[in-house]
Amino acid sequence: MPTPDTPTTPKLTRRRALTALGLAGAGVAGVTGLAACTGDKSPIWNGGGDGGEKPQETPPKASVTISGPAADAKNVPAGTEIVFAATEAQTTEVSLKDANGAEVKGAMHPDGAGWLPEKALAYGATYTATVTATGDDGKPATATATFTTMAKPPASKQVGVSSFLADNAVIGVGMVLIFKTGRTIPKAQRAAFQRRLLVSTEPFQEGVWTWYSGTELHWRPKVFWKAGTKVFVHVRAGGLPLGGDYYGRRDSTLVCSVGPDIQLRVNDKTHQMTVLKDGKAVKTIPVSLGRPTMPSSSGTMIVIEKKRKTVFDTMDDPNPANRYRTNIDYAQRLTWGGEFIHAAPWSVQHQGKRNVSHGCVNVSMANAAYLFNNTLVGTPLTTVGTPRKLDYGNGWTDWDKPWEEYVKGSAIPYEPPAEPTPDPSAEPSTAPSADPSASPSTPAA
Structure with missing residues (x-):
């Protein structure tokens, strides 16, 4: 880069x-x-x-x-x-x-x-x-x-490109790099645009861009990030033709780093969450997942946002039985459909035994505080054993698709790269979907 x-x-x-030269000028003396x-x-x-x-x-x-x-x-x-x-x-x-x-x-x-x-x-x-x-x-x-x-070109013909992450963000090991464009990029221009989004990492990690939608690209490493990885993205879109007399507004960059290797695994059969650090189990937490009529999703999700205090309000739900307004502590969003990890002191007696939530991962106040203080945006959570499969695009579900399928979302045919030789003088080396900019649907408690 x-x-x-x-x-x-x-x-x-x-x-x-x-190439060996022919001896056209050679011959035998008379x-x-x-x-x-x-x-x-x-x-x-x-x-x-x-x-x-x-x-x-x-x-x-x-x-x-x-x-x-x-x-x-x-x-x-x-x-x-x-x-x-x-x-x-x-x-x-x-x-x-x-x-x-x-x-x-x-x-x-x-x-x-x-x-x-x-x-x-x-x-x-x-x-x-x-x-x-x-x-x-x-x-x-x-x-x-x-x-x-x-x-x-006039401002109306310039297309902006923005990053979800802010510069110097510290992310979880499952975080994907997310960039959005101000208008849909025609399919004919996607390869040229994608080619100008240059990613380098230190240490090197294999990864690929995929088109989550016509206005959104994600870059995912092949496997979870290594803790401590430095990431540098250079968006070289300034003045780039993007179809229909539209051009990229400007070049931009993103610098971020990966935090500790924390991963969460939830088993619906045991009603337990296992917290892993550097691949080793460090804590087991009793949980209560979605009740039979509102099951939690099975699949790999990542933490999208974290709120120390918030309010879950479903008073506009057409089903009166699902209407409530509740103050929530230590909320961590997992899906756009409203699945969270959060404190649920009202269900502590059920945690570790049975499912009573509206689809969320209920934990005690103390365990919710522990998780909130140890996770990052991008921390992965994998749930197994529920009767409902995670819908692709319901959150940042990049990890819920096998690598062999994920690479098919690239506009450029994917070829595994050779690991580059480190250069100490260089920057660090490098399905329908929901729209994260839209208002997320109401949360489940």
């Missing part, structure tokens, strides 16, 4: 297998008489030398062309990148300068398909791209392209 320390003109290298038949003379290569020498191979010359932006192009999107092709090149250098000759920082996109400026280019400005390729002969080949970016 590009970082503020990225060199202005990075040198790109690649391995190339040399001989006559018996010598031609008896073989008492070895053939002599044209150009001198004895029969044991071969001609010197001429080092291949490098060549390079810039395919985008084209030379003299006008109205180029400010989110453009430099696309080029180099042949027989051992090293390649890219330079981009503005009209005043000032260098523009940038680096190759991680997929190698183009050189990406460190930030969106200025609107209505002229730039010159120069790509220099050097082959085995040491002689450089150069291509240049001067182009002009488009005028700034």
Whole structure:
């Protein structure tokens, strides 16, 4: 991922297998008489030398062309990148300068398909791209392209991209990275947009973007985050075409970190919750789940939000039997449908024995306080044994889908990445759904 320390003109290298040259200029020196038949003379290569020498191979010359932006192009999107092709090149250098000759920082996109400026280019400005390729002969080949970016689009044609998480947030090991766009991204533009959301982590963790809806993307690691992981996201959407004459409003970043490895597991058969830290059980808590007519969901959820005090109000429920207004302590939301972990002093006598709630995970006041003080937004909870399966999209249910299915939500065919070599100078290395921006439905107690 590009970082503020990225060199202005990075040198790109690649391995190339040399192609053996045909000996089109070689032949046997003219001989006559018996010598031609008896073989008492070895053939002599044209150009001198004895029969044991071969001609010197001429080092291949490098060549390079810039395919985008084209030379003299006008109205180029400010989110453009430099696309080029180099042949027989051992090293390649890219330079981009503005009209005043000032260098523009940038680096190759991680997929190698183009050189990406460190930030969106200025609107209505002229730039010159120069790509220099050097082959085995040491002689450089150069291509240049001067182009002009488009005028700034009106605000009504700019699409914002926002993160659910704030900078420097500390998240649970099950938290997904969530980004929303100000309008639906057409399917034809989703791969290009997704490609500009660059994620790096330290230590490295494999992960992928998936489209939760046309306006929402989630990035999930293949397995739960490692405690202490540093996460850096660079959204390179500024000036990027997003379909229908719409363009990304600006570039943005997100920096966050992963807290302690806390996981919660609930078994409906035993009416117990097990709290695990670093994979080891550290506490067992009696629970009461949803009554038979309002069962809790079985599946893997994550804590969406936490409220020390709140009010559960279902007075608008069409069924009078389900109407109530109750003060709640230590509430932790799990689904948009209203399932929470929360203190329920009125059901302590049932906790660990039977299910009496409206779908929530009822615990005692003391246990609710313990959980509230040890969990984070993104702490995973897995419930098993209830008669109701968790609906995908009812909350952040990314972990309730197998990895092999989850990757299918990516607009770019997924290929497992190779673990990168650490660079100490770089940033840390990298179904219908509900709409979290909508008002969540009433909670269950």
